[in-house]
Amino acid sequence: SNKVWKFNGDDKELNIEDRSDRFLYPHLDKFSLQLFSPVSWEAIPGTKLQLEDWEYVTCMKHLYLSSEGMHSGQRGFIVIGTNFNYGEDITSRGHIKIYDVIEVVPEPGQPLTKNKIKTVYDKEQKGPVTAISAVSGFLVSTVGQRIYIWQFKDKELHGIAFIDTNVYTHQIHALKNFLLVGDVYQSINVLQYQQDYRTVSMISRDTAPLEVYACEFVIDNGHLGFLVTDVDRNLSMFVYSPETKESMGGQKLVRKADIHLGQHVNCMWRVRAKLTDPSSNQRVLTANEKKHVTWYATLDGALGFLLPMNEKVYRRLLMLSNVLTTNLPHTAGLNPRGFRTLRNSRKDLRNPCRGIVDGDLVFMFVDLSAAEKAEFARKIGTTTAEILDDLAELDRNAAHF
Numbered sequence: 511s512n513k514v515w516k517f518n519g520d521d522k523e524l525n526i527e528d529r530s531d532r533f534l535y536p537h538l539d540k541f542s543l544q545l546f547s548p549v550s551w552e553a554i555p556g557t558k559l560q561l562e563d564w565e566y567v568t569c570m571k572h573l574y575l576s577s578e579g580m581h582s583g584q585r586g587f588i589v590i591g592t593n594f595n596y597g598e599d600i601t602s603r604g605h606i607k608i609y610d611v612i613e614v615v616p617e618p619g620q621p622l623t624k625n626k627i628k629t630v631y632d633k634e635q636k637g638p639v640t641a642i643s644a645v646s647g648f649l650v651s652t653v654g655q656r657i658y659i660w661q662f663k664d665k666e667l668h669g670i671a672f673i674d675t676n677v678y679t680h681q682i683h684a685l686k687n688f689l690l691v692g693d694v695y696q697s698i699n700v701l702q703y704q705q706d707y708r709t710v711s712m713i714s715r716d717t718a719p720l721e722v723y724a725c726e727f728v729i730d731n732g733h734l735g736f737l738v739t740d741v742d743r744n745l746s747m748f749v750y751s752p753e754t755k756e757s758m759g760g761q762k763l764v765r766k767a768d769i770h771l772g773q774h775v776n777c778m779w780r781v782r783a784k785l786t787d788p789s790s791n792q793r794v795l796t797a798n799e800k801k802h803v804t805w806y807a808t809l810d811g812a813l814g815f816l817l818p819m820n821e822k823v824y825r826r827l828l829m830l831s832n833v834l835t836t837n838l839p840h841t842a843g844l845n846p847r848g849f850r851t852l853r854n855s856r857k858d859l860r861n862p863c864r865g866i867v868d869g870d871l872v873f874m875f876v877d878l879s880a881a882e883k884a885e886f887a888r889k890i891g892t893t894t895a896e897i898l899d900d901l902a903e904l905d906r907n908a909a910h911f
Contacts, residue, residue, distance in 0.1 A: 511535055511536065511537070511538040512526055512527050512528065512529070512535050513525070513526055513527075514527055514597070515564070515596040515597060515600055516599065517599040517600055522596060522600045538563060538564070539566065540560070540561070540563065541561040541565060541566060541567045541592075542558055542559060542560045542561060543558070543559040543561070543570075543588075543590065543609070543627070544557060544558045544559075545557035545611065545625060545627055547622050550622075552622060554622045554623065554625055555620060555622065555623055556623060556626065557625065557626060557627045559609075559627060559629075561592065562594075564594050564595055564596055565592050565593070565594050565595075565605070566592060566593050566594075566595050567590055567591070567592050568591050568592060568593050568604070568638065568639060568640045568641075568680075569590070569591040569639070569640065569641050569642050569680075570588070570589070570590045570591070570642075571588075571589055571642055571643065571644075572586055572587070572588055572589075573586070573587060573589050573642070573643070573644035573649065574586050574587075574644055574647065575587055575589075575608075575644060575647055575648070575649055575662045576647035576648065576661065576662065576663075577662075583647065584647050587608050587609065587610055587630065587662075588608070588609040588610075588611065588627075589606070589607070589608050589609075589642050589644075589649065590605075590606075590607040590608075590609070590642075591604060591605075591606060591607075591639030591640060591641065591642050591651060591652075592604050592605045592607065592639060593638035593639065593640070602637060602638040602654075603634055603635065603636070603637065603638070604634070604635050604637065604638040604639035604640075604653070605632055605633065605634055605635065605639065606631065606632075606633065606635060606639055606642075606649075606651055606660075606667065607629065607631065607632045608629075608630045608631040608632070608662065609627050609628065609629055609630060610627075610628045610630050611625055611626075611627055611628075612625070612626050612627075612628050613625060613626075614626050630665055631662070631665055631666070631667065633667070635651075635653045636653055636654060637653045637654025637655070637656075638653070638654060639651055639652065639653055640652045640678065640679055640680050641679050641680055641681055641682040641691075642682065643682040643683060643684045643689065644684060645659070645684045645687055645688075645689060645703050646686075646687055646703065646705050648660060648661055648662075648670060648703070649661075649662055649667065650682055650684065650689060650703075652675065652679040652682065655674060655675055655676070655677075655678075655679075656672050656673065656674055656675065657672060657673050657675055657679065657682070657689075657691065657701070657710065658671070658672045659671045659672070659703060659710055670708050671703070671708055671709050671710045672710070673701065673710045673711070673712065675691065675693065675699070676693045676695070676696035676699075677693055677694060677695045677696055678693060678694040678695070679691055679692070679693050679694075680692060680693070680694055680722075681722065681724060681725050683725065683726055683727060685727050685729075685734075687702060687703045687704070687705065688700060688701070688702055688703075688713075689701040689702070689703065689710075690725055690726070690727060690736055692722040692724065692725040692738070693722060694721060694722060695719060695720075695721055696719060696720070697715070697716035697717075697718060697719065697720035697722060697738070698715065698716050698720075698722060698725050698736060698738055698748065698763070699712055699714075699715040699716075700712070700713045700714050700715065700736065700750060700763065701713065713750065713760070714750050714757070714760055714761060714762065714763050715761075715762065715763060716738075716748055716762065716763045716765075717762050718858070718860070719856075720738065720740050721740055721741035721742075722738055722739070722740060723739045723740060723741065723774055723775055723776050724738075724739045724775055724776050724777055724778045724806070725737060725738045725739075725778070726778035726779065726780060726804050726806075727780065727802075727804075728747060728802070728804055728816065728818060729780065729800065729801065729802040729818075730800075730801055730802075730818030731797075731799075731800045731801060732800075733749075733818070734749070734750070735747045735748065735749050735766065735818075736748045736749070736750075736763065737778065737804055737816065739771070739774070739775035739776075739778070739806070741774075741855075742770075742853050742854055742855050743770060743771050743772050743773055743774055743775075743853070744768055744769070744770050744771065744852050744853060744854075745768065745769050745770075745771050745775065745806075745816070745866070746765055746767070746768040746852070747765070747766050747767040747768070747816075747865070747866075748763040748764060748765050748766065749763065749764055749766045750763060750764075751764045765860065765863055766863060766865055767863050767864065767865030767866045768852040768862055768863050768864065768865070768866065769850050769852070769864070769866040769868070770849060770850050770851060770852055770853050771808070771814075772849065773808035773809065773810045773812055774808060774809040774810075775806045775807070775808050775809075776807070776808070776809055777806065777807045778804060778805065778806045778807075779804075779805055780802045780803070780804050780805070781802065781803050781805060781910055782798070782801070782802055782803075783798035783801040783802065783803050783817070783907040783908065784798065784906060784907055784908070784909055784910065785798055785799070787906060788906065788909045798907060801817075801818060801907070803815050803816070803817050803907065803908045803910070804816045804817075805910075814869075815908050816866070817904060817907055817908055819904065823900050823903075823904075824867065826890065826892060826896070826897065826900060827867045827872050827897075827900060828867055829890040830872055830875060830886065830890055830897060831846075831847075831867055831868055831871050831872050832847075833886050833889050833890055834871055834872065834874060834875065834886065835847050835871070837886065838874065846868055846871050850864075850866075850868050851864070869904070872901065873901060875897060875898075875901065876898070876901060880894075883897075
């Protein structure tokens with residue numbers, strides 16, 4: 511593109527730059543929205559929406575917002591946050607776009623055309639829209655350095671509450687009326703939206719600087735944790751624990767567990783742990799009613815998951831991983847324990863907490879010979895059957911794919 515926006519004192523204007531034939535013009539990214547069929551993964555004809563030039567999509571989610579016409583009181587919409595990236599001289603502005611997928615009479619011979627996409631709301635905001643979510647049927651969005659809570663009513667967004675944030679918020683996750691907010695430089699904050707008072711307030715935060723890649727909740731029955739991945743390829747878990755001394759009465763989040771993954775994680779999501787045994791389809795795992803598996807995807811193309819487990823199983827598998835570290839030959843003679851220890855590019859006065867068992871290592875136990883299994887089980891004071899039961903239970907909990 512040979513077009514460039516320039517600031518001319520009070521407004522911006524579009525200039526066309528003419529250079530010689532040898533000059534390489536910069537490429538301009540163009541974004542679009544396209545619906546696909548979940549049955550055949552084909553693109554649905556007539557549902558492609560082209561966004562404007564210079565408009566970048568920063569976030570997109572399918573959110574349930576309050577809708578008066580629906581029986582449940584909430585309805586699903588596709589919500590997109592964008593930013594107009596004109597250059598460093600011109601103030602960034604973004605749009606919040608809300609789309610509805612509607613059903614129409616399909617064209618003859620084209621059954622996929624029964625769905626169409628309809629723009630319900632599209633207006634400019636005071637700053638770039640960098641993250642979106644929904645809490646209690648209200649839309650949550652980051653506009654510039656503020657988080658706003660909006661009510662979607664009569665095809666308009668009405669502001670309800672706002673709170674100032676740190677540098678650049680790029681992740682917001684909601685659970686009931688709690689919000690987990692990830693900042694690109696200033697770690698994570700936990701916010702609470704109180705519907706009765708229509709206010710949003712900060713409950714707690716991690717005060718140490720951390721370049722967050724992704725964050726998500728960890729749910730284990732009545733316990734809640736906050737999972738964070740960072741630029742140093744670590745995965746850390748924080749908890750809200752106001753009774754401990756280091757949390758300063760709940761103002762600071764306490765780091766409870768950490769592990770070095772060796773890969774950048776930029777995406778996480780939660781799935782409830784399996785309630786049925788995959789081999790027999792019998793409902794056996796009643797303890798998993800409120801336990802969630804947190805899955806993650808890495809920039810190297812790997813998939814992995816984090817699964818909460820009880821103290822007894824954790825102790826047994828931790829001892830097993832220590833025995834396997836010392837007694838098994840490892841790739842290139844490298845030490846798994848040393849590799850999995852938290853790494854920091856900047857000086858950190860906190861010690862690594864560990865607290866996460868390396869699944870890749872303990873599952874090597876399954877491939878050992880019967881004599882080695884018996885020997886290692888004897889060393890940690892248990893039986894082979896008990897260890898295999900624990901590993902099978904973990905595998906069963908996360909057998910989603």
